[in-house]
Amino acid sequence: MSQNRNYNVAIVGATGAVGEKIREILERKSFPIGELKLLSSKRSAGKKIKFKNEEITVEEATPESFKGIDIALFSAGGSISKALAPEAVKHGAIVIDNTSAFRMGEGIPLVVPEVNCDDLKIHDGIIANPNCSTIQMVAALKPLKEAFGLSRVIVSTYQAVSGAGNDAVDELKDQTQQYLDGKELTAELLPVSGDEKHYPIAFNALPQIDKFQENGYTFEEMKMINETKKILHDDSIQVAATCVRLPFVSSHAESVYVELGKDGLSVADVQNVLKDADGVILEDDPTTQTYPTPLSAMDKDEVFVGRVRKDLDEEKGFHLWIVSDNLIKGAALNTVQIAESLIEQNIIK
Amino acid sequence: MSQNRNYNVAIVGATGAVGEKIREILERKSFPIGELKLLSSKRSAGKKIKFKNEEITVEEATPESFKGIDIALFSAGGSISKALAPEAVKHGAIVIDNTSAFRMGEGIPLVVPEVNCDDLKIHDGIIANPNCSTIQMVAALKPLKEAFGLSRVIVSTYQAVSGAGNDAVDELKDQTQQYLDGKELTAELLPVSGDEKHYPIAFNALPQIDKFQENGYTFEEMKMINETKKILHDDSIQVAATCVRLPFVSSHAESVYVELGKDGLSVADVQNVLKDADGVILEDDPTTQTYPTPLSAMDKDEVFVGRVRKDLDEEKGFHLWIVSDNLIKGAALNTVQIAESLIEQNIIK
Numbered sequence: 001m002s003q004n005r006n007y008n009v010a011i012v013g014a015t016g017a018v019g020e021k022i023r024e025i026l027e028r029k030s031f032p033i034g035e036l037k038l039l040s041s042k043r044s045a046g047k048k049i050k051f052k053n054e055e056i057t058v059e060e061a062t063p064e065s066f067k068g069i070d071i072a073l074f075s076a077g078g079s080i081s082k083a084l085a086p087e088a089v090k091h092g093a094i095v096i097d098n099t100s101a102f103r104m105g106e107g108i109p110l111v112v113p114e115v116n117c118d119d120l121k122i123h124d125g126i127i128a129n130p131n132c133s134t135i136q137m138v139a140a141l142k143p144l145k146e147a148f149g150l151s152r153v154i155v156s157t158y159q160a161v162s163g164a165g166n167d168a169v170d171e172l173k174d175q176t177q178q179y180l181d182g183k184e185l186t187a188e189l190l191p192v193s194g195d196e197k198h199y200p201i202a203f204n205a206l207p208q209i210d211k212f213q214e215n216g217y218t219f220e221e222m223k224m225i226n227e228t229k230k231i232l233h234d235d236s237i238q239v240a241a242t243c244v245r246l247p248f249v250s251s252h253a254e255s256v257y258v259e260l261g262k263d264g265l266s267v268a269d270v271q272n273v274l275k276d277a278d279g280v281i282l283e284d285d286p287t288t289q290t291y292p293t294p295l296s297a298m299d300k301d302e303v304f305v306g307r308v309r310k311d312l313d314e315e316k317g318f319h320l321w322i323v324s325d326n327l328i329k330g331a332a333l334n335t336v337q338i339a340e341s342l343i344e345q346n347i348i349k
Numbered sequence: 350m351s352q353n354r355n356y357n358v359a360i361v362g363a364t365g366a367v368g369e370k371i372r373e374i375l376e377r378k379s380f381p382i383g384e385l386k387l388l389s390s391k392r393s394a395g396k397k398i399k400f401k402n403e404e405i406t407v408e409e410a411t412p413e414s415f416k417g418i419d420i421a422l423f424s425a426g427g428s429i430s431k432a433l434a435p436e437a438v439k440h441g442a443i444v445i446d447n448t449s450a451f452r453m454g455e456g457i458p459l460v461v462p463e464v465n466c467d468d469l470k471i472h473d474g475i476i477a478n479p480n481c482s483t484i485q486m487v488a489a490l491k492p493l494k495e496a497f498g499l500s501r502v503i504v505s506t507y508q509a510v511s512g513a514g515n516d517a518v519d520e521l522k523d524q525t526q527q528y529l530d531g532k533e534l535t536a537e538l539l540p541v542s543g544d545e546k547h548y549p550i551a552f553n554a555l556p557q558i559d560k561f562q563e564n565g566y567t568f569e570e571m572k573m574i575n576e577t578k579k580i581l582h583d584d585s586i587q588v589a590a591t592c593v594r595l596p597f598v599s600s601h602a603e604s605v606y607v608e609l610g611k612d613g614l615s616v617a618d619v620q621n622v623l624k625d626a627d628g629v630i631l632e633d634d635p636t637t638q639t640y641p642t643p644l645s646a647m648d649k650d651e652v653f654v655g656r657v658r659k660d661l662d663e664e665k666g667f668h669l670w671i672v673s674d675n676l677i678k679g680a681a682l683n684t685v686q687i688a689e690s691l692i693e694q695n696i697i698k
Contacts, residue, residue, distance in 0.1 A: 156505035156604035158554045158593065173529060180526055197638040203597040204644040205507045207604075207656050207670045212635035216616060216658045225661065238662035242604040242670070244507065247596055248552040255505035255556075255591040255604075267565060286561035289546040295553040307556050309565045312574065313587035321556045321591070 006034035007348065009339075010069045010093070012061050012084060013076030014038035015047060017166045018098055021332035022073055027052055031336060032343075039065050041076070063087035070348060071339050074098055075331070089125030094348055096127045096338050098331055100219070103128040103227060110230050112334060113341045114278040115142040120338070120347055127338055130231060131223040132330030133157050133243065133252050138231050139303040139329070140322050141258065143277035144270065145232060149261020151316075152238040155224065158246050158253040159209060160294060161201060163326050164190060168201075169249055175202035176247070191245055206245040218243055251294035252330060254322045263315050267308050270318055274305050279329070284308050292323040300325055301333055355383035356697065358688075359418045359442070361410050361433060362425030363387035364396060366515045367447055370681035371422055376401055380685060381692075388414050390425070412436035419697065420688050423447055424680070438474035443697055445476045445687050447680055449568070452477040452576060459579050461683060462690045463627040464491040469687070469696055476687055479580060480572040481679030482506050482592065482601050487580050488652040488678070489671050490607065492626035493619065494581060498610020500665075501587040504573065507595050507602040508558060509643060510550060512675050513539060517550075518598055524551035525596070540594055555594040567592055600643035601679060603671045612664050616657050619667055623654050628678070633657050641672040649674055650682055 009026070013019045015038075026033060036051055039061035047058040059065060061080065066072055066088040074081045074088075075098035085095045085102070102108045109119040110128045112135050120127060130138070137155060144150060161172045168189055175185045185200035191208040199206055210219035217225075224241040260270075274282045283292045284306040291306030303324040311317030324330055342348045358375070362368045364387075375382060385400055388410035396407040408414060410429065415421055415437040423430045423437075424447035434444045434451070451457045458468040459477045461484050469476060479487070486504060493499060510521045517538055524534045534549035540557040548555055559568035566574075573590040609619075623631045632641045633655040640655030652673040660666030673679055691697040 154503055154606050156591075158507070158595070176525060177529055180522060180529075191638075195638060199642060200644060204642050205595065205597065205602050206642060207602070207640050208638060212638070215661075216635050216656075217661075238660075240606065240660055240662070240666070240668065242505075242656065242668055244602075244604065246507070246554065248554065253554050253556070253593075255593065257503050257589065257606075286565050289540075289544060289548075289557060289561070291556050293548060293553050293555060295549060307565075307591065311587075311589055312564075312566075313589070317589070319589065319591055 006032045007070040007343070008035040008068055009033050010037040010039055010066060010072040010088070012039045012072060012074045012080060014049070014058055015040045015044040016075060017162055017327055018075040018331045021327045022075065022335060023049070023051055025328070025332050025336045029336060031339070035068070037065060037069065066091040066093050069093040071096065073335050073339070075335070085126055094125055094127065094342065096129055096335050098129045098335055100131065100223060102126050103130065103223070104230065110227060111338050112138055112231060113337045114139055116231055116233070117341045117345065120342055120345060129331065129335045129338060130227045131220070132163055132326040133159060133220065133254065134224050134227040134231070135330050135334050136252060136303045136322055136324035137224070137254055137256060138228055139279055140274060140277070140305050140320065142232065143273050143280070144258065144260060147273045148265060150232070150237055150258060151261060152259035153228065154240045154257040155242070156255045157241070157243045158255070158294070159243060160248050160250050160252055160326050161190070161245065162250050163252065164193070164245070172201050172247055172249065175200050179203050201245060201247050203247060207242065209243040209245050248294050250325055250327060251297040251323055252326045253294055256320045256322055257311070258318050258320065259314065259316045260318060261316070265316070267310055270308050274308070279303055280305060282306070291321060294323060297323040297325055299328070301328055303329055355381045356419040356692070357384040357417055358382050359386040359388055359415060359421040359437070361388045361421060361423045361429060363398070363407055364389045364393040365424060366511055366676055367424040367680045370676045371424065371684060372398070372400055374677070374681050374685045378685060380688070384417070386414060386418065415440040415442050418442040420445065422684050422688070424684070434475055443474055443476065443691065445478055445684050447478045447684055449480065449572060451475050452479065452572070453579065459576060460687050461487055461580060462686045463488055465580055465582070466690045466694065469691055469694060478680070478684050478687060479576045480569070481512055481675040482508060482569065482603065483573050483576040483580070484679050484683050485601060485652045485671055485673035486573070486603055486605060487577055488628055489623060489626070489654050489669065491581065492622050492629070493607065493609060496622045497614060499581070499586055499607060500610060501608035502577065503589045503606040504591070505604045506590070506592045507604070508592060509597050509599050509601055509675050510539070510594065511599050512601065513542070513594070521550050521596055521598065524549050528552050550594060550596050552596060556591065558592040558594050597643050599674055599676060600646040600672055601675045602643055605669045605671055606660070607667050607669065608663065608665045609667060610665070614665070616659055619657050623657070628652055629654060631655070640670060643672060646672040646674055648677070650677055652678055
């Protein structure tokens with residue numbers, strides 16, 4: 001990075017699934033941190049967490065927590081972000097928010113650094129980190145759009161339980177053991193903790209992520225549709241999504257159909273663009289059964305693409321299989337990369 | 350059924366996952382059986398299996414096994430069907446084959462009774478039962494095609510492990526326990542028992558079902574594409590498929606995008622057709638989180654459809670979520686229904 005100073009960083013939701021990954025990534029990347037504040041709900045305050053060689057006591061997040069903070073990374077749910085992100089901005093911090101609270105707001109940059117880091121240049125203190133399933137998809141689609149144009153996207157997702165938090169992962173593991181033991185499965189959380197009905201996720205597939213909207217789509221599906229258009233700066237792209245929760249812990253996979261803007265493209269043409277794309281790794285060779293899977297992508301930083309096929313009927317149509325760790329590139333890593341980009345571009349001084 | 354006589358029935362592959370379901374369904378439906386022959390490989394011969402109040406000894410399947418048999422139900426892999434189905438026909442039996450050996454053959458009826466039972470009228474002794482993932486899809490798409498026309502299908506599947514046989518289910522369960530115990534996962538069978546590499550299925554998703562073809566598609570994907578066109582008698586329908594194996598035991602789910610042949614259709618128009626469709630149950634109400642899942646469809650005869658949505662951009666586009674038990678309607682039940690239809694239509698005399 002171009003700067004030599006250190007930055008005071010606060011993590012709101014520091015004890016959650018994403019907060020934990022953010023701590024790991026800040027440490028691994030030697031992010032230039034002055035003071036690190038770990039903030040949480042009252043319930044988790046007082047916990048001691050090791051960061052580098054220090055032990056940091058988790059504090060309850062309040063409006064006053066952000067005094068002297070340069071960068072505040074929010075990942076504690078939309079209502080916390082709505083309440084506290086403006087307070088952080090008032091104290092002079094720049095907020096990078098991992099929830100859906102501000103993403104579609106006018107004037108709020110929604111950023112995947114490899115895709116649209118220029119959007120960081122104009123902001124009012126709050127930067128939004130896109131939805132996990134959107135991030136990995138646009139990371140692969142942007143270079144294809146640049147190279148060939150992009151008119152249409154139809155995606156069906158295969159999403160990991162960790163996207164619903166640590167409690168959901170515990171529920172999956174408990175139900176899995178119940179299933180193996182021939183017991184009844186107790187479902188109290190998924191598909192959506194705040195929703196009325198709960199269904200088992202173990203040995204199952206739930207075609208509901210987040211709440212249903214009035215148009216019959218889930219909020220997760222609408223996030224993918226709207227965020228993709230915003231990040232790619234193109235409302236004319238047709239985007240359709242079906243989002244499904246599945247019984248694995250980490251990494252989302254996506255079966256993506258795209259229509260590109262050019263005739264006569266071959267599988268190799270598409271593969272070559274993906275091979276050179278920033279943050280993307282092509283893992284695609286049917287002759288050696290090479291393709292990414294949720295387990296193979298786990299704990300890795302990149303977005304993996306395989307199963308590149310040309311549609312058998314549609315001249316401009318291609319099919320892709322896109323996999324990435326939903327807590328890393330889908331959340332924590334992208335958040336930290338936004339902070340890095342802000343520094344690199346001299347947007348945080 | 351219209352006939353009063355009984356039929357001598359042979360099940361080839363009687364001890365396998367599908368064979369077991371065929372026995373259950375023949376018994377439950379009081380299929381008019383005279384003699385029942387249970388045939389298998391040498392390895393399973395000698396086993397004793399209860400059927401109704403009888404105990405039947407499993408015999409090794411040989412060309413001579415089919416003497417006096419009226420209906421032979423094959424479900425023991427393509428090579429067995431290729432070797433023995435013509436022998437059964439020579440002995441005067443009508444074969445209903447559950448493998449891919451004959452499906453795309455010229456003059457071989459490929460039948461889902463609710464969809465194209467008329468195709469049974471002309472045959473040379475062998476009737477093919479379609480692929481599991483095809484059956485449930487065409488059962489839902491045929492009534493929509495009838496009502497509105499159908500020009501395009503893009504499907505991403507969520508397929509159960511039992512489609513790969515009982516050994517694959519054991520592998521899933523073993524790996525699942527290994528995962529919960531923090532042990533390394535041993536993969537020896539999936540994604541394809543005869544292929545070179547094996548990957549864990551527990552807490553994972555494998556974008557390979559059956560072997561890769563030269564065009565980069567898997568054989569499972571090509572089955573869905575080709576069989577759908579054959580069953581619907583329409584080579585002009587654009588069909589694309591991505592097939593994915595997932596860590597659940599039973600029922601395939603499918604995220605299906607369709608383009609119908611009529612403008613101005615509403616979600617209710619599509620739902621109403623599905624509501625009245627033979628063998629299909631509409632489970633679709635976002636306001637009460639009502640949709641089918643693999644667990645909810647397990648052990649049931651019907652094809653369940655939910656998540657009916659109109660595409661937000663494409664006037665004729667709709668999205669569906671189709672779920673059915675892959676061993677029942679996807680295999681054993683459809684096989685028995687073909688036999689029933691042959692009798693009802695006086696094709697077997």
